[in-house]
Amino acid sequence: MKQTTSQQKEIILTGDRATGPLHLGHYVGSLKQRIQLQHIHEQTILVADMQGLTDNAHTPKKVSENILNVVADYLAVGIDPLKTTICLQSKLPALAELSMFYSNLVTISRLERNPTVKSEIQSKAFNRSVPAGFLTYPISQAADITAFNATLIPVGDDQLPMLEQTNEIVRKINSLAGKPILNECRALLSNAPRLPSTDGKNKMSKTMGNTINLGASEKDIRTAVKSMYTDPNHLRVEDPGQVEGNVVFTYLDAFHPDTNYITELKKQYQQGGLGDGTTKKILEDCLQTLISPIRERRSIYLDDKAQLIDILKRGSAIADQKTQQVLFDVKEVFGLNLF
Amino acid sequence: MKQTTSQQKEIILTGDRATGPLHLGHYVGSLKQRIQLQHIHEQTILVADMQGLTDNAHTPKKVSENILNVVADYLAVGIDPLKTTICLQSKLPALAELSMFYSNLVTISRLERNPTVKSEIQSKAFNRSVPAGFLTYPISQAADITAFNATLIPVGDDQLPMLEQTNEIVRKINSLAGKPILNECRALLSNAPRLPSTDGKNKMSKTMGNTINLGASEKDIRTAVKSMYTDPNHLRVEDPGQVEGNVVFTYLDAFHPDTNYITELKKQYQQGGLGDGTTKKILEDCLQTLISPIRERRSIYLDDKAQLIDILKRGSAIADQKTQQVLFDVKEVFGLNLF
Numbered sequence: 001m002k003q004t005t006s007q008q009k010e011i012i013l014t015g016d017r018a019t020g021p022l023h024l025g026h027y028v029g030s031l032k033q034r035i036q037l038q039h040i041h042e043q044t045i046l047v048a049d050m051q052g053l054t055d056n057a058h059t060p061k062k063v064s065e066n067i068l069n070v071v072a073d074y075l076a077v078g079i080d081p082l083k084t085t086i087c088l089q090s091k092l093p094a095l096a097e098l099s100m101f102y103s104n105l106v107t108i109s110r111l112e113r114n115p116t117v118k119s120e121i122q123s124k125a126f127n128r129s130v131p132a133g134f135l136t137y138p139i140s141q142a143a144d145i146t147a148f149n150a151t152l153i154p155v156g157d158d159q160l161p162m163l164e165q166t167n168e169i170v171r172k173i174n175s176l177a178g179k180p181i182l183n184e185c186r187a188l189l190s191n192a193p194r195l196p197s198t199d200g201k202n203k204m205s206k207t208m209g210n211t212i213n214l215g216a217s218e219k220d221i222r223t224a225v226k227s228m229y230t231d232p233n234h235l236r237v238e239d240p241g242q243v244e245g246n247v248v249f250t251y252l253d254a255f256h257p258d259t260n261y262i263t264e265l266k267k268q269y270q271q272g273g274l275g276d277g278t279t280k281k282i283l284e285d286c287l288q289t290l291i292s293p294i295r296e297r298r299s300i301y302l303d304d305k306a307q308l309i310d311i312l313k314r315g316s317a318i319a320d321q322k323t324q325q326v327l328f329d330v331k332e333v334f335g336l337n338l339f
Numbered sequence: 340m341k342q343t344t345s346q347q348k349e350i351i352l353t354g355d356r357a358t359g360p361l362h363l364g365h366y367v368g369s370l371k372q373r374i375q376l377q378h379i380h381e382q383t384i385l386v387a388d389m390q391g392l393t394d395n396a397h398t399p400k401k402v403s404e405n406i407l408n409v410v411a412d413y414l415a416v417g418i419d420p421l422k423t424t425i426c427l428q429s430k431l432p433a434l435a436e437l438s439m440f441y442s443n444l445v446t447i448s449r450l451e452r453n454p455t456v457k458s459e460i461q462s463k464a465f466n467r468s469v470p471a472g473f474l475t476y477p478i479s480q481a482a483d484i485t486a487f488n489a490t491l492i493p494v495g496d497d498q499l500p501m502l503e504q505t506n507e508i509v510r511k512i513n514s515l516a517g518k519p520i521l522n523e524c525r526a527l528l529s530n531a532p533r534l535p536s537t538d539g540k541n542k543m544s545k546t547m548g549n550t551i552n553l554g555a556s557e558k559d560i561r562t563a564v565k566s567m568y569t570d571p572n573h574l575r576v577e578d579p580g581q582v583e584g585n586v587v588f589t590y591l592d593a594f595h596p597d598t599n600y601i602t603e604l605k606k607q608y609q610q611g612g613l614g615d616g617t618t619k620k621i622l623e624d625c626l627q628t629l630i631s632p633i634r635e636r637r638s639i640y641l642d643d644k645a646q647l648i649d650i651l652k653r654g655s656a657i658a659d660q661k662t663q664q665v666l667f668d669v670k671e672v673f674g675l676n677l678f
Contacts, residue, residue, distance in 0.1 A: 049675060050439055057443035057673075060515070064674025090675045093432035100389055100435045100479070103472035104396035108447075111471060132450060132475050133442035139471060140439070176399070313678045334396075335403025336388060336429045339652045 011183070012037055013150035015046030015089075018066045019056060022073040023211040024287075025195040025204045028254050031077045033154055033190060038083040044148050044319060045079065047071060047312070050089045050096075051140065054133040055124060068308045073214050076298035081311045087319035088312050089144070094323035098143035101330055103136060105172045106165070111135050116161045123203075142166035146173075146182045147323035154188040163187050177333040182326070195254055200229030200247045215298045216291055225284040230276045237275040248279045256286050350522070351376055352489035354385030354428075357405045358395060361412040362550040363626075364534040364543050367593050370416045372493055372529060377422040383487050383658060384418065386410060386651070389428045389435075390479065393472040394463060407647045412553050415637035420650045426658035427651050428483070433662035437482035440669055442475060444511045445504070450474050455500045481505035485512075485521045485669075486662035493527040502526050516672040521665070534593055539568030539586045554637045555630055564623040569615045576614040587618050595625050 014034060016022065022031065037043050047070050052063040067088065074086060089095060111117060117138060121130050133140075138161075145153060145166050153163055163185055170182040197203065197210035204211045212224045228248050234241035243249045243266045252262050265282070268274045301308060331337050353373060355361065361370065376382050386409055391402040406427065413425060428434060450456060456477060460469050472479075477500075484492060484505050492502055502524055509521040536542065536549035543550040551563045567587050573580035582588045582605045591601050604621070607613045640647060670676050 053440070053443050053673065055443075057440075058515070060673040060675075067677065088677070090436075090670065091678075093436055096435040096439045097429075097432055100438065100472065101392070101396075103475065104392050104394075104470045106471050107468045108471055108474050109468060129446045129448060131443045132445050132447055132478060133439065135447050136442065136471050136475065176397070309678050316678075331429065334392065334399040338403075338406065338427070339430075339648050339655075 010041045010152040011148060011150045012041045012043040012152050012154065012188070013046065013145050013148045014043070014154050015048045015144070016070055017048045017052040018063050018070050019052045020062075020066055020206045021069040021213045021215055023204060023213045024251075024255075025197075025211065026073075027077065027214060028192045028195050029156070029190060030154060031074070031079070032192075033188075034084065035078045037154070038080060041152065043083070044085040044087065044150075044315075044322075045074065046087060046089050046144055046319075048089045048144075051137060054131060054137050054140075055126075057131065057133070067312075068302065068305060069215075071308050071312055072298045072301040075301050075308075075311070076214060076294045081315060085315045085318050086311060087315040091312075091316040092147070092320055092323050094320070094327035095140070095143045095147050097327055098147055098323075098330060099136075099140045101334065102139045102142055102169050102173075105169055106136075106139055108135075110165075110168075111138060114138055114161050114165060116158060119158075138162050138165045139169070142169045145185055146170060147326050148319070149183045149322075149326055150185050151183050152188050153185050154190060156194065157187075157189060160187055173330060173333060181329050181333060192254070193250075196247055196250055198224050198228045198247060200245065212287065212291070214291065214294050216295065218288060218292075221287050221291060222284055225280050225287065228280065228283075230279075234276065238272050240272040241269045241274065241276075243270060248276065248283050252279070252283050252286070255290055256282070349380045349491040350487060350489045351380045351382040351491050351493065351527070352385065352484050352487045353382070353493050354387045354483070355409055356391040357386050357388045357402050357409050358391045359401075359405055359545045360408040360552045360554055362543060362552045363590075363594075364536075364550065365412075366416065366553060367531045367534050368495070368529060369493060370413070370418070371531075372527075373423065374417045376493070377419060380491065382422070383424040383426065383489075383654075383661075384413060385426060385428050385483055385658075387428045387483075390476060393470060393476050393479075396470065396472070406651075407641065407644060408554075410647050410651055411637045411640040414640050414647075414650070415553060415633045420654060424654045424657050425650060426654040430651075430655040431486070431659055431662050433659070433666035434479070434482045434486050436666055437486055437662075437669060438475075438479045440673065441478045441481055441508050441512075444508055445475075445478055447474075449504075449507075450477060453477055453500050453504060455497060458497075477501050477504045478508070481508045484524055485509060486665050487658070488522045488661075488665055489524050490522050491527050492524050493529060495533065496526075496528060499526055512669060512672060520668050520672060531593070532589075535586055535589055537563050537567050537586060539584065551626065551630070553630065553633050555634065557627060557631075560626050560630060561623055564619050564626065567619065567622075569618075573608075573615065577611050579611040580608045580613070580615075582609060587615065587622050591618070591622055591625070594629055595621070 047067055049063050049067055053060060056062045071086060141162055142165060167184045170184050173182050174180050199210040202208050202210055212221060230246050230248050231242040249266060256262050328337060386406055388402050388406055392399060395401045410425060480501055481504060506523045509523050512521050513519050538549040541547050541549060551560060569585045569587050570581040588605060595601050667676060
């Protein structure tokens with residue numbers, strides 16, 4: 001008997017720019033979700049080296065040296081290469097070829113109006129010297145998504161304009177084809193709130209030293225938690241403290257398994273009588289427990305680079321086949337499958 | 340004994356947008372030169388279907404339906420596929436991939452300053468709705484040139500800014516590599532003056548009906564020559580006529596094999612006593628003689644599409660191999676040859 005109630009299998013495309021090892025922000029923001037999604041849907045993770053180069057072309061090692069780190073991060077947290085296709089963007093020529101086709105269907109002014117790109121250009125202080133590859137990366141992202149004919153894209157809400165841009169291209173191609181060739185995609189918005197940096201102020205970044213990487217050592221974790229931003233007005237243990245904006249509590253909310261216990265702790269902190277040293281110790285223990293096995297697995301994976309490369313190679317071969325099929329369909333629309 | 344005086348073999352890349360059949364302007368402007376160059380140098384001709392789409396993405400048949408026409412034109416005028424590699428741009432994924440790499444090294448404002456692109460955008464009245472693929476086509480052209488490591492590019496002087504842009508990219512890649520990976524290219528400027536349209540006013544274009552195609556019928560040629568712009572003040576045969584700006588004489592200069600005879604004709608026309616009917620008849624005879632065998636060969640080639648496709652397929656296979664090698668070298672610069 002057919003199971004009519006079973007959930008429709010979605011095609012999921014997700015990925016990370018390979019510009020640094022992954023950290024706890026990735027863990028709560030996307031990795032945990034991916035570990036679950038791989039059991040339900042057809043999931044591909046793209047290690048986005050080409051996109052990483054759009055603002056790092058003059059320091060390419062920042063990208064090339066992080067590719068295997070990112071793959072090791074995936075495996076260490078429990079992404080299963082037999083369930084999830086893990087592939088390397090630069091190994092998929094169809095993505096570049098689709099980008100070329102799509103770039104004729106999107107105007108420069110449309111790209112300049114894209115709110116995500118706009119704010120990223122501002123934050124990177126490119127001004128007028130924005131690289132062409134950076135302004136046009138929504139096109140390349142549309143190529144990535146459509147090349148897998150993905151239907152569901154896990155994103156933060158700041159990325160919604162990218163999906164809109166993708167669907168505009170999908171509709172143009174389908175209209176040129178006179179039939180549906182490409183799928184429109186929907187966003188899978190994460191319900192996890194964005195994890196703040198340990199300093200509570202800036203965006204997480206390796207250079208700011210305000211992240212906790214998945215490969216962080218015991219000492220790294222201790223140092224990071226000790227320097228964490230709490231309530232600057234909470235000077236003595238007996239003073240009432242503030243929980244909102246207190247990074248230690250945000251992390252406890254995100255990572256501590258016992259939510260009742262954390263609710264109790266918060267009450268106590270707000271009433272006074274609970275020192276930052278104590279809450280930080282609780283958080284540190286919790287993070288050490290979480291990260292220790294990840295770090296261990298990560299290090300074992302990184303000791304066997306040949307295996308990591310093999311996983312990426314197999315995943316890329318699968319992805320190449322899928323994306324070549326879509327490229328063929330799109331080239332058909334333009335009448336270019338002569339031979 | 341080694342011939343030390345022999346000319347250094349250059350790598351030549353040239354090509355045409357596949358947006359219409361080729362005409363007499365192409366013949367004097369580039370085809371005649373290519374027929375000679377193929378005996379001396381290593382010449383590749385790119386049938387630029389992807390570039391044709393940069394401003395025809397919404398009317399793709401304008402491109403796809405002209406690919407084989409252009410190949411037939413090449414063969415009909417005497418380009419020998421055993422001496423010249425004739426290949427199809429869309430069949431060379433390395434070109435799209437190189438474009439992606441290069442687009443991170445070129446800023447949007449640099450593209451907007453490119454005089455060739457600037458004037459083309461103006462003439463096409465794109466305004467702010469210029470497609471991304473059109474603004475960035477100098478990058479794609481740099482990919483074409485460097486993918487073959489071409490050293491010599493036959494161009495009109497309006498195209499010099501494109502080569503400048505290419506060489507900027509070459510220098511950036513070589514500087515990142517720390518050694519010369521890519522060749523800088525030089526222009527091979529044609530000494531043939533630009534052929535005017537038959538109406539003497541507008542740019543040659545199929546839609547204006549002011550060109551003479553290489554496949555033009557006897558009647559097409561007669562009609563075109565009859566309607567040619569001459570000297571509007573030359574009303575009676577006995578009046579002195581003007582030779583400058585007189586399209587019939589410009590074409591006689593370009594195509595008539597007997598230059599002494601044309602010099603005589605011009606004198607007579609300037610003195611008065613030579614009618615436009617006579618000069619047009621001389622030009623028509625000359626063009627019928629030139630085009631008739633080209634038209635015949637062209638039609639034979641077009642009757643055997645499978646052969647044309649085979650020629651393009653073989654050429655593209657050779658070109659694919661060459662361009663993949665350059666792509667490998669460029670990926671090496673970015674540290675991306677993991678497997």
